[in-house]
Amino acid sequence: MITEIQTYFRELAASGINLTIFYDAFDFDRFVTGFGNTLLLILISAACSIAIGAAGAAVLTLGKGPAPACIRGYVALFRNTPLIVQMYFFYFAVGSIMPVGRNELGLPQPLIGSFSWAVISLSLYAGAFNVETFRAGIGAVHGSYEEAALALGYNRRQAFFSVTVPLALRFSFASLANNLVDLTKATTVAYAVGVAELLYVSNQIWSDSLNTIEMMNVMLVIYLTLTAAVVFIINRVEAAMRLPGFGLGDGQ
Amino acid sequence: MTLSSNSQPLISLRGVRKSFGAFEVLRGIDMDIRKGEVVAIIGPSGSGKSTILRTINGLTPINEGTINVGEIKVSDPKLDQVKLRHRVGMVFQQYNLFPHKTVLENVAMAPIQVLKQPRRQVEERARKLLAEMRLPDKANSYPGELSGGQQQRVAIARALCMEPEVILFDEVTAALDPEMVKEVLSAVRKVAEDGMTCILVTHEMGFAREAADHVYFTDKGVIVEHAPPADFFTSASDPRTKEFLSKVL
Amino acid sequence: MTSINLFSQILEWMPFVLQGFALNILMSLLAIAVGTLMGTFLGLGQLSTLKPLGIPSKLATQLFRNAPWLVLLFYCIFLMPYQVNIGGVVIQLPSWLRATIGFSFPVAANFSEIVRGSVNSIPRGQWEAAEALGYSRRATLFRIILPQCITRMIPPWMNLYALLLTATPLSMIVGVEEALGRTQAAVQAQGDSRVLIPMYLALLAMFFFYTWPINRLSLVVERRFRTK
Numbered sequence: 001m002i003t004e005i006q007t008y009f010r011e012l013a014a015s016g017i018n019l020t021i022f023y024d025a026f027d028f029d030r031f032v033t034g035f036g037n038t039l040l041l042i043l044i045s046a047a048c049s050i051a052i053g054a055a056g057a058a059v060l061t062l063g064k065g066p067a068p069a070c071i072r073g074y075v076a077l078f079r080n081t082p083l084i085v086q087m088y089f090f091y092f093a094v095g096s097i098m099p100v101g102r103n104e105l106g107l108p109q110p111l112i113g114s115f116s117w118a119v120i121s122l123s124l125y126a127g128a129f130n131v132e133t134f135r136a137g138i139g140a141v142h143g144s145y146e147e148a149a150l151a152l153g154y155n156r157r158q159a160f161f162s163v164t165v166p167l168a169l170r171f172s173f174a175s176l177a178n179n180l181v182d183l184t185k186a187t188t189v190a191y192a193v194g195v196a197e198l199l200y201v202s203n204q205i206w207s208d209s210l211n212t213i214e215m216m217n218v219m220l221v222i223y224l225t226l227t228a229a230v231v232f233i234i235n236r237v238e239a240a241m242r243l244p245g246f247g248l249g250d251g252q
Numbered sequence: 253m254t255l256s257s258n259s260q261p262l263i264s265l266r267g268v269r270k271s272f273g274a275f276e277v278l279r280g281i282d283m284d285i286r287k288g289e290v291v292a293i294i295g296p297s298g299s300g301k302s303t304i305l306r307t308i309n310g311l312t313p314i315n316e317g318t319i320n321v322g323e324i325k326v327s328d329p330k331l332d333q334v335k336l337r338h339r340v341g342m343v344f345q346q347y348n349l350f351p352h353k354t355v356l357e358n359v360a361m362a363p364i365q366v367l368k369q370p371r372r373q374v375e376e377r378a379r380k381l382l383a384e385m386r387l388p389d390k391a392n393s394y395p396g397e398l399s400g401g402q403q404q405r406v407a408i409a410r411a412l413c414m415e416p417e418v419i420l421f422d423e424v425t426a427a428l429d430p431e432m433v434k435e436v437l438s439a440v441r442k443v444a445e446d447g448m449t450c451i452l453v454t455h456e457m458g459f460a461r462e463a464a465d466h467v468y469f470t471d472k473g474v475i476v477e478h479a480p481p482a483d484f485f486t487s488a489s490d491p492r493t494k495e496f497l498s499k500v501l
Numbered sequence: 502m503t504s505i506n507l508f509s510q511i512l513e514w515m516p517f518v519l520q521g522f523a524l525n526i527l528m529s530l531l532a533i534a535v536g537t538l539m540g541t542f543l544g545l546g547q548l549s550t551l552k553p554l555g556i557p558s559k560l561a562t563q564l565f566r567n568a569p570w571l572v573l574l575f576y577c578i579f580l581m582p583y584q585v586n587i588g589g590v591v592i593q594l595p596s597w598l599r600a601t602i603g604f605s606f607p608v609a610a611n612f613s614e615i616v617r618g619s620v621n622s623i624p625r626g627q628w629e630a631a632e633a634l635g636y637s638r639r640a641t642l643f644r645i646i647l648p649q650c651i652t653r654m655i656p657p658w659m660n661l662y663a664l665l666l667t668a669t670p671l672s673m674i675v676g677v678e679e680a681l682g683r684t685q686a687a688v689q690a691q692g693d694s695r696v697l698i699p700m701y702l703a704l705l706a707m708f709f710f711y712t713w714p715i716n717r718l719s720l721v722v723e724r725r726f727r728t729k
Contacts, residue, residue, distance in 0.1 A: 080712040081705045082667040084674075085681055089705060092688075093697040148348035151309060152362035152414065153337030162365070166352045185569035192674055199571060212579055220568055220576075227567040245396020246351035 053130020401432030536608025544616025
């Protein structure tokens with residue numbers, strides 16, 4: 001079965017469309033590794049950024065004193081500066097003052113590698129946008145629900161977590177989907193700090209095999225599929241959580 | 253409509269004042285409500301009726317004056333909120349049922365989570381209340397699946413499940429289609445006839461006349477006049493009262 | 502003593518970096534202009550009831566919205582010729598110009614969505630009233646609906662510009678000598694790892710102080726134009 005696929009693509013190469021990843025084992029391995037890294041970047045950063053966004057929005061709503069101001073500062077900083085500069089800052093600048101350990105071969109190895117810095121940077125970047133998303137979702141919940149909870153004896157914190165948060169989530173899905181699609185696209189920036197993600201390995205492959213346009217098209221198709229998958233998943237989650245008679249279209 | 257022989261009022265307001273920014277909504281309210289009384293508060297929009305209700309259960313803090321519910325001083329900064337909300341329940345104009353919880357959960361959640369009562373007991377009580385509100389088979393439905401009148405009756409059950417001594421009704425029929433007003437008013441009437449102290453802000457003059465023990469008329473932040481309905485609706489003395497009644501009756 | 506030397510050393514390199522930043526700004530201004538123009542056509546195309554116009558516009562919009570900016574950049578850099586011959590005149594296409602064209606595509610797609618979104622946010626009643634008065638769909642769109650949309654489109658358009666500016670340093674990867682590239686060069690030239698943090702902070706500050714006012718301004722504009 002595999003040899004048949006390989007033969008097909010070798011013949012295709014002869015007629016001009018050179019997709020080495022499908023018939024060359026080495027290129028195939030590299031490509032799968034790159035794709036795997038991209039998936040890992042997306043999944044880990046998405047999870048972290050959602051956690052950061054939720055925590056940040058909770059602090060903005062419930063917090064007192066300097067804490068909300070700090071969150072506002074964090075959001076302003078990460079939304080108004082380029083992701084690539086942030087990533088360089090973390091990897092090169094902060095990385096330069098981090099302690100250096102030794103790996104098994106006795107060679108110097110930084111404590112936090114490029115992949116980890118990329119995840120940290122992407123999480124903080126997407127997290128800032130998610131804080132805004134969840135804050136807007138909380139704001140969209142009509143104050144009367146909180147009031148009803150207060151009238152039943154809940155305090156502000158209890159009312160927030162029991163009533164406001166579940167409803168705010170329903171309002172946040174569209175914006176969250178947007179942010180996660182942006183995150184998926186943004187994983188390509190990790191290329192700049194040497195993470196072997198999809199763009200990086202594709203670049204390696206087309207440098208070796210000179211099939212630039214084929215690789216770029218494959219990459220494009222994969223990213224379009226990934227973003228479509230993200231939107232699909234969010235839509236399914238939203239549909240599963242849909243409440244009868246409650247939503248943006250109803251007048252309560 | 254039983255009246256307690258105890259002459260000490262359950263709820264009393266003295267000299268209550270409240271401003272929102274520069275606008276003074278309540279300009280010195282005095283009220284006494286006895287246990288078991290059914291009190292109706294009527295008046296034009298913006299006269300402060302709903303605000304009075306909200307000050308009684310502490311949703312709106314007051315600027316001046318005192319409010320006492322039994323031995324609880326509502327204006328006390330160290331107020332035990334849970335204790336107050338145990339004694340004073342509220343039903344809102346927009347029902348405000350929690351859309352992400354079933355009807356049964358809506359009715360039962362506060363006694364379980366706030367009063368820490370055992371779940372089984374509370375759920376049994378909740379089911380009984382839903383039956384009294386004639387909604388026994390809606391326990392597992394979501395609020396969004398019910399009509400306005402049904403939702404409001406669930407809201408009444410929710411307030412009742414906290415076993416309060418007083419229930420505040422804030423224009424509970426104002427958002428309902430006319431055909432559903434009757435079913436909700438019957439529910440309120442039943443609650444009153446079972447001995448609950450009720451304070452209603454309402455536009456339903458017929459209901460005030462038949463079900464209330466005492467009617468208060470507010471205008472521009474003060475209580476203009478108050479009397480038992482028999483006297484109030486037939487021989488009101490203040491010209492403002494007469495003008496209002498001539499418009500609504 | 503050494504910190505003051507460090508400070509003055511970094512300060513010496515600032516004009517070099519700031520000149521690079523000027524290139525970022527130039528790229529962003531060109532890309533927003535071209536992208537807005539293309540995006541207007543794409544957006545109107547999406548709203549068209551003619552299938553041959555509507556479907557390709559929708560596809561193009563989705564394509565350029567969901568493709569990573571860096572991938573589009575690579576496409577333009579690798580596949581665009583170094584120079585074009587228009588009517589006998591040879592125009593050189595340096596890296597930064599090719600990068601700018603590369604940025605125009607996602608900008609166009611985003612603006613296309615802004616146009617579509619703002620037109621759809623106008624209440625149905627407007628269309629119905631116009632139809633009752635005898636306006637054609639086309640006339641309704643251009644005379645009644647779009648004029649109302651202009652003010653709704655400005656805040657997201659400003660946000661788009663800010664986003665675009667923060668995307669321009671990606672062009673460093675394909676060899677454009679803009680602020681990020683110059684910061685890297687400056688750090689390497691000084692050969693001192695102590696300048697890393699201050700220089701990158703300075704670079705972050707440059708972007709922040711240009712972008713943050715724009716985003717704040719868009720909030721003000723939105724509040725001003727909010728109807729009812």
